[in-house]
Amino acid sequence: MKAVDLYEYLSGNEYPGRGIAIGRTPCGRKIRIGYFIMGRSENSRNRIFVEDGDGLRTEAFDASKMKDPSLIIYAPVRVLDGTTIVTNGNQTDTVYDYLKEGKSFEDALRTRTFEPDEPNWTPRISAVVTGAKVSFSILKSADGSNAHVQRQFFDYDEMPAGEGRIIHTYETNGSPIPSFKGEPVRYTVAKEPFEAFGENLWEALNHDNRVSLFVRSIDLETGETTTEIINRNQ
Numbered sequence: 001m002k003a004v005d006l007y008e009y010l011s012g013n014e015y016p017g018r019g020i021a022i023g024r025t026p027c028g029r030k031i032r033i034g035y036f037i038m039g040r041s042e043n044s045r046n047r048i049f050v051e052d053g054d055g056l057r058t059e060a061f062d063a064s065k066m067k068d069p070s071l072i073i074y075a076p077v078r079v080l081d082g083t084t085i086v087t088n089g090n091q092t093d094t095v096y097d098y099l100k101e102g103k104s105f106e107d108a109l110r111t112r113t114f115e116p117d118e119p120n121w122t123p124r125i126s127a128v129v130t131g132a133k134v135s136f137s138i139l140k141s142a143d144g145s146n147a148h149v150q151r152q153f154f155d156y157d158e159m160p161a162g163e164g165r166i167i168h169t170y171e172t173n174g175s176p177i178p179s180f181k182g183e184p185v186r187y188t189v190a191k192e193p194f195e196a197f198g199e200n201l202w203e204a205l206n207h208d209n210r211v212s213l214f215v216r217s218i219d220l221e222t223g224e225t226t227t228e229i230i231n232r233n234q
Contacts, residue, residue: 015173023164
């Protein structure tokens with residue numbers, strides 16, 4: 001798979017939905033994580049990201065306008081003993097609990113399925129990062145119905161310097177919205193300051209549909225992290 005330019009890749013897609021991008025800087029010393037959410041409805045757009053300890057949670061920007069929090073209020077990021085968990089739903093907690101019990105990422109997600117939002121059946125995307133090792137998963141409808149789930153896992157024992165992978169919920173906009181296909185897309189990690197990573201990633205997202213962005217840098221030697229959040233509603 002030829003590596004794409006991450007920002008060009010995203011800017012050409014009106015609605016990738018929610019996405020997880022994880023890459024290693026060209027110097028090899030740091031991992032950079034990006035997690036974004038987009039929304040077409042008022043309910044989906046009525047959200048912000050808020051730091052929660054060393055993790056992240058979503059909350060309503062205007063609580064009076066929140067209609068159904070079941071699929072949009074959750075903890076996208078949690079950290080356990082140096083492992084960072086990033087997902088697009090409450091499966092973050094499932095993965096966290098399983099890892100805490102000494103079980104695996106895969107074991108956790110075999111207990112979960114895609115979101116019950118007919119007719120889209122939005123995939124659940126997840127990732128875990130431990131050092132330079134990265135694993136992704138997508139749980140999606142196998143046949144466009146709620147009858148069968150397809151669970152895919154992708155392991156990268158050591159993310160190469162200057163390389164990243166991105167997975168997102170949807171191929172593009174539509175009705176119903178088509179689910180992401182294939183393996184996480186390989187991209188080239190730009191040689192740029194961390195602040196530019198967040199700015200450029202946010203700018204690449206469709207301006208009408210983008211809602212919030214979380215970016216984090218993790219130093220592979222010290223474990224030190226730097227985090228930035230951008231919210232459309234703030």
